[in-house]
Amino acid sequence: MSLDEYSRREFKQVGTRPRRPDGVDKVTGRAMYGADASAPGMLVGRILRSPHAHARIKAIDTAAAEALAGVKAVITAADFGLPDDDFTRDVQDNCMARGKALYDGHAVAAVAAVDAATAKAALKLIRVDYETLPHVTDVDAAMAPGAPVVQEGRALENVPAGMSANVTSHCEFGHGDPAAGFARADRVIERHFTTAATHQGYIEPHACLASVSADGKADLWCCTQGHFFVRTLCSAILGMEASQLRVTASEIGGGFGGKTTVFIEPVALALSRKAGRPVKIVMSRDEVFRATGPTVSTSIEVKIGMTKDGRITAGEAHLRYSGGAFPCATVEMGGQAAFAAYDLDHVRTYGWNALTNRPKEAAYRAPGAPQAIYAVENVIDELCLDLGLDPLEVRLKNAATKGTKSSYGPTFPAIGLVATLEAAKAHPHYTAPLAEGQGRGLSCGFWFNFGGNSCVSLNVNTDGTVGVTEGNPDIGGSRASISLMAAEELGIPYERIRTIVADTASLGYNDVTDGSRVTFAVGLATIKAARAAIRLMCERAAKIWGIEADAVEWKDGAAVPAGPNAPADVARRDRRGLVRDRRPDRRPPRGQCRRRRRQLWRPSGRCRGRPRDRGDQDPALHDLSGCRQGGASRLCRGPDAGRRGAGHRLGAERGIYLWRRRAVAERGLSRLPHPGRLGPAEDRHGDPGNPQSRPSLRGARRR
Amino acid sequence: MKSLQVSTTINGDAAEFLCAPDETLLDVLRNRLGLTGAKEGCGTGDCGACSVMLNGRLVCSCLVLGAEAEGAEIATIEGLAEGDVLHPLQQAFIDHAALQCGVCTPGILVAAKALLDRDPDPSDEALRYWLAGNLCRCTGYDKIIAAVQAAAAEMRGARDVA
Numbered sequence A: 001m002s003l004d005e006y007s008r009r010e011f012k013q014v015g016t017r018p019r020r021p022d023g024v025d026k027v028t029g030r031a032m033y034g035a036d037a038s039a040p041g042m043l044v045g046r047i048l049r050s051p052h053a054h055a056r057i058k059a060i061d062t063a064a065a066e067a068l069a070g071v072k073a074v075i076t077a078a079d080f081g082l083p084d085d086d087f088t089r090d091v092q093d094n095c096m097a098r099g100k101a102l103y104d105g106h107a108v109a110a111v112a113a114v115d116a117a118t119a120k121a122a123l124k125l126i127r128v129d130y131e132t133l134p135h136v137t138d139v140d141a142a143m144a145p146g147a148p149v150v151q152e153g154r155a156l157e158n159v160p161a162g163m164s165a166n167v168t169s170h171c172e173f174g175h176g177d178p179a180a181g182f183a184r185a186d187r188v189i190e191r192h193f194t195t196a197a198t199h200q201g202y203i204e205p206h207a208c209l210a211s212v213s214a215d216g217k218a219d220l221w222c223c224t225q226g227h228f229f230v231r232t233l234c235s236a237i238l239g240m241e242a243s244q245l246r247v248t249a250s251e252i253g254g255g256f257g258g259k260t261t262v263f264i265e266p267v268a269l270a271l272s273r274k275a276g277r278p279v280k281i282v283m284s285r286d287e288v289f290r291a292t293g294p295t296v297s298t299s300i301e302v303k304i305g306m307t308k309d310g311r312i313t314a315g316e317a318h319l320r321y322s323g324g325a326f327p328c329a330t331v332e333m334g335g336q337a338a339f340a341a342y343d344l345d346h347v348r349t350y351g352w353n354a355l356t357n358r359p360k361e362a363a364y365r366a367p368g369a370p371q372a373i374y375a376v377e378n379v380i381d382e383l384c385l386d387l388g389l390d391p392l393e394v395r396l397k398n399a400a401t402k403g404t405k406s407s408y409g410p411t412f413p414a415i416g417l418v419a420t421l422e423a424a425k426a427h428p429h430y431t432a433p434l435a436e437g438q439g440r441g442l443s444c445g446f447w448f449n450f451g452g453n454s455c456v457s458l459n460v461n462t463d464g465t466v467g468v469t470e471g472n473p474d475i476g477g478s479r480a481s482i483s484l485m486a487a488e489e490l491g492i493p494y495e496r497i498r499t500i501v502a503d504t505a506s507l508g509y510n511d512v513t514d515g516s517r518v519t520f521a522v523g524l525a526t527i528k529a530a531r532a533a534i535r536l537m538c539e540r541a542a543k544i545w546g547i548e549a550d551a552v553e554w555k556d557g558a559a560v561p562a563g564p565n566a567p568a569d570v571a572r573r574d575r576r577g578l579v580r581d582r583r584p585d586r587r588p589p590r591g592q593c594r595r596r597r598r599q600l601w602r603p604s605g606r607c608r609g610r611p612r613d614r615g616d617q618d619p620a621l622h623d624l625s626g627c628r629q630g631g632a633s634r635l636c637r638g639p640d641a642g643r644r645g646a647g648h649r650l651g652a653e654r655g656i657y658l659w660r661r662r663a664v665a666e667r668g669l670s671r672l673p674h675p676g677r678l679g680p681a682e683d684r685h686g687d688p689g690n691p692q693s694r695p696s697l698r699g700a701r702r703r
Numbered sequence B: 001m002k003s004l005q006v007s008t009t010i011n012g013d014a015a016e017f018l019c020a021p022d023e024t025l026l027d028v029l030r031n032r033l034g035l036t037g038a039k040e041g042c043g044t045g046d047c048g049a050c051s052v053m054l055n056g057r058l059v060c061s062c063l064v065l066g067a068e069a070e071g072a073e074i075a076t077i078e079g080l081a082e083g084d085v086l087h088p089l090q091q092a093f094i095d096h097a098a099l100q101c102g103v104c105t106p107g108i109l110v111a112a113k114a115l116l117d118r119d120p121d122p123s124d125e126a127l128r129y130w131l132a133g134n135l136c137r138c139t140g141y142d143k144i145i146a147a148v149q150a151a152a153a154e155m156r157g158a159r160d161v162a
């Protein structure tokens, strides 16, 4: 299936605005978020956090807390193993400090107790012996010689020798010779910008409920953007097999990237394992701000040269990012995105990441890009102002387009920046008069998109409705989008599809809901699944009808014989997609009443096929047996199709099911015959005289 | 700490519970009574996700003690719909896509109803001012305001007819 070829298509469902499937639950308070689950025997988990921005943990004495009545488990870093890959170890160390507290709010111990008051009291009884250390929270200060070292030995080989030990990585992107470009400019502006480590600020604090049983099987309920990734991280940290940890994603109360990792989940699992009871941890807002990932903090210099007529001659940026107390590659995104919107001959970005005593960065809406783009766009605006140029025209003049060698390397295929700018220019908002106190501006941005791993299961139910199972938490209405795409492909109404987000044990691996990938990638998987289901249903219908598979086509939610290979006598359909049977022997003799002639077109087919003299009582079954290639839409209809007129909608499964049920009832079969095991067409039609040689119910009834 | 026994009426039904003297009404509703529709977004009276009605007044239940509810009439999001018939506000929120993640929605609905009960025809400004204590991170407030105004119009229409 080639999904990347664009062809204009008239959509029936995509583009409509149906009601979202999670709407009613969310307006009635029924929707279950992270903190809304509970379990029998559940304990309350609480986390003790460092009051110091940087401190060596010399000892932790938990004895008094453990001795408090109602306390069922106390854990510290000593209760976790030591993962050998850096990435997992950093995630674990961020969840529970090992050796040093690296920021104010860093978890150092946790308790599980019978209630919140006991848990709170137990935290007060834990004695942590800290040796406070000098700290650094500003990225430029962290890169200066002599800065307090947050973590030793974390620099990659690409960091030039002699830099502060806090610098963990360096990157460089670009092409051409910026110095030569600046020399050709009429005006060069260089500015310095800083941005703070702002928090994603979702309204729902992190929450989870973990339950580890004595045989090592575990269940975890949590609000996350990616429960499969939660499983990967938690099983690695807890030293368990992924198959033994089932993670269920709750409804999610906002994430904006910040719920793409774990903070409390491994802690709750470790507490539950130790206590032998379910443990629920709900962060307070204070904990969210102190100990979950904000975006990077940055310090950025941008230098841009421009000619009088608005052509950018060169651009250069120095990006210094900090992702908090752990190494972080986000600056590479900033380095790639900074100038990517423009077609430049001379461009260079240099990036550094430095450790600071701040919480570990988590993704936040195009991580690292807005900061760099903000700096670049500001300088471009200032150049426009200086040179008296229109900011939109300048951007049009420099816009990257198909064939542009991007500032980060690849050559762009067809992209839409020029068209977007033209549309903005043509929009009335761009020229509408401004009231006092109003302003207007524009900027260009850039972000990557990717597909990632997606798994979708699509099932046709016995009543012809459809269940779609996907594995990506719905953060912005994706269940509605996925349902729409399935409805579009299958040709059935949106309302007849229910899309759910399944737990990690119920579906193949899915990457996190991030990078704007879900509607796109899960949508593609859904389309593939729908097309596969259609193919299967058509194949089954072909077998039952005894015609070639390629003579069956899916149309408006039903399998119908069609195409050049369809038997000519059933290939004509009326406007409802129903087959008109034109075989001469099926036509009522001329002169017969018009009503009877009309009945030829009726979906119930009551008069269709052989009349009563063949002893046929059930027209819905008649075509199955009596017509070699007949019964075009018959199997796709329930027995009440004629009455409701809708039975020819998606229902091959249902039709087959009904047929099999009747077979049992009327042929006295002990088991349902399997439609796929009807045998080759010759068997069924080879000896019309022998009722046993056909999937014929007529023969059976005659007996 | 010794637990206190509290008798209240919640969404029209008598409800009794035990709670610690320092336990918030929000914790009682969520953890003791299973009414998890009200959410805790902050616990400090800043976000409005925990909004409920207490004796006809809109309160942040994270700032009310469970013990203070003795003898009180409480209304929560769980009581807004009548059976399976959604309140016009609830329907309008769905129709106008006035929710995204939905975690702020119960609080906003309770708060909006409190306003419409007092003023069936609020100006946008009055509405925005009233809902200023309810933070939404996802949706954008315009759709929320549009939804409340649509519901208000519908409710006024219904009232005129009645």
Ligand code: FES
Binding pocket: B039, B040, B041, B042, B043, B044, B045, B046, B047, B048, B049, B050, B051, B060, B061, B062, B063
């Ligand atoms: S939880 Fe009560 S106002 Fe935020």
Ligand code: FES
Binding pocket: A203, A253, A254, B099, B100, B101, B102, B103, B104, B105, B135, B136, B137, B138, B139
């Ligand atoms: S819809 Fe997410 S906070 Fe309002």
